[in-house]
Amino acid sequence: MSRRTMLTLVAVAVFIAVIGLVKFLQIRGAIAQASSFQPPPEAVTTVVARLEPWQASVKAIGTVEAVQGVIVSADLPGVVERIAFESGKTVRAGDVLVRLEASQERAQLAAVEAQRDLVHLTLERMRELRENGVISQAEYDRTSAESRQAEARVSEIRATIERKTIRAPFDGVLGIRRVNLGQHLMGGDPIVPLQARHPVYVNFSVPQQQVGDMQADAEVRLTVEGMAEVAFTGRITAINAIVDETTRNVQVQATFDNPDGRLRPGMFVEAQVLLPDSSPVVALPASAILYAPYGDAVFIVQDIQGPDGKTSRGVRQQFVKLGGARGDQVAVLSGVRPGDEVVTSGVFKLRNGAAVQVNNEIQPANDPAPKPEDG
Numbered sequence: 001m002s003r004r005t006m007l008t009l010v011a012v013a014v015f016i017a018v019i020g021l022v023k024f025l026q027i028r029g030a031i032a033q034a035s036s037f038q039p040p041p042e043a044v045t046t047v048v049a050r051l052e053p054w055q056a057s058v059k060a061i062g063t064v065e066a067v068q069g070v071i072v073s074a075d076l077p078g079v080v081e082r083i084a085f086e087s088g089k090t091v092r093a094g095d096v097l098v099r100l101e102a103s104q105e106r107a108q109l110a111a112v113e114a115q116r117d118l119v120h121l122t123l124e125r126m127r128e129l130r131e132n133g134v135i136s137q138a139e140y141d142r143t144s145a146e147s148r149q150a151e152a153r154v155s156e157i158r159a160t161i162e163r164k165t166i167r168a169p170f171d172g173v174l175g176i177r178r179v180n181l182g183q184h185l186m187g188g189d190p191i192v193p194l195q196a197r198h199p200v201y202v203n204f205s206v207p208q209q210q211v212g213d214m215q216a217d218a219e220v221r222l223t224v225e226g227m228a229e230v231a232f233t234g235r236i237t238a239i240n241a242i243v244d245e246t247t248r249n250v251q252v253q254a255t256f257d258n259p260d261g262r263l264r265p266g267m268f269v270e271a272q273v274l275l276p277d278s279s280p281v282v283a284l285p286a287s288a289i290l291y292a293p294y295g296d297a298v299f300i301v302q303d304i305q306g307p308d309g310k311t312s313r314g315v316r317q318q319f320v321k322l323g324g325a326r327g328d329q330v331a332v333l334s335g336v337r338p339g340d341e342v343v344t345s346g347v348f349k350l351r352n353g354a355a356v357q358v359n360n361e362i363q364p365a366n367d368p369a370p371k372p373e374d375g
Contacts, residue, residue: 041313041355044346045363046301047288049336051280057272057324058213062204064267068170068196072097074185075163085192087176091168098179098191100164109157116150123147172196173261195265200258202234204271205249213275214239220254223270224263232256232263236273281323282332285366288344289330295319298336299343299350301358315343317352328365
């Protein structure tokens, strides 16, 4: 191998070594810079945890039921002669809803009334004859019985005619009618639903473990989807005497005034029974809770030390046990102590040990009894 070739190979090897060294130094510098990099602090809002009085309550899903509710039906067979109501209207007890054709019964009534009048005249004549001793007491008694039978027959046919006039059994709101003029109805055929909507019942079930907390006359509040601006308050009026063997729940019934009729039978509602016991708990805004399948958590602000040894404001993730909710607040039963500074907004972008910058100029809602603005 010639000297020139040797020099060329040595020069190439030196060049490659120099390039490799330069790249190695660049990569090591980049790694060192990346390891010392700190992301910018996240902007958050915070609140200092404190104990607040919290009234115990039990929540359950319930259904609205009418205090009185029926489907008005025909009592006797007949043809609809008149419809005296409109669907959806309010009626009073005794208002006429439907009249069935009763011409045959009226004709029968005229006949038995004539027969009754004849028997009455005969009875009057026989009374004079008996007083004069012309007829026996037995003959007079027989005619008297016939008179009473005739009167009873008249009352029977009048009652039949009255039963063909169908009236509202109580005050309430009608549903959609199910009959038409000229329609032949059989006994029991439906005519129209009728519901009394003032007051109304709300029936709900609670686990047997909570039955001891239920007391008659306890206050109950309702939450109805789509009517958050309306406050419904009632009282427990009945607690079932037995436990359902399938669900081990006990049915509870509350009564609510419903003067404007907003609560309709069949509505799905959320009932909250207010219990007499109350205890202090840490109440936080609902926005402070990070809900997760493995457990609910909050972030507590504290001083943390970075890789460079400097101290800055950061967060520590803390798992918590939650209680009930009221308005914008959630009760924290354990995991947070009074005096802890808790992040109230921006929790979804945080991680354990993340740096934060607190800015409390605008705070999230934290009202135990919010009042929605009119839309």
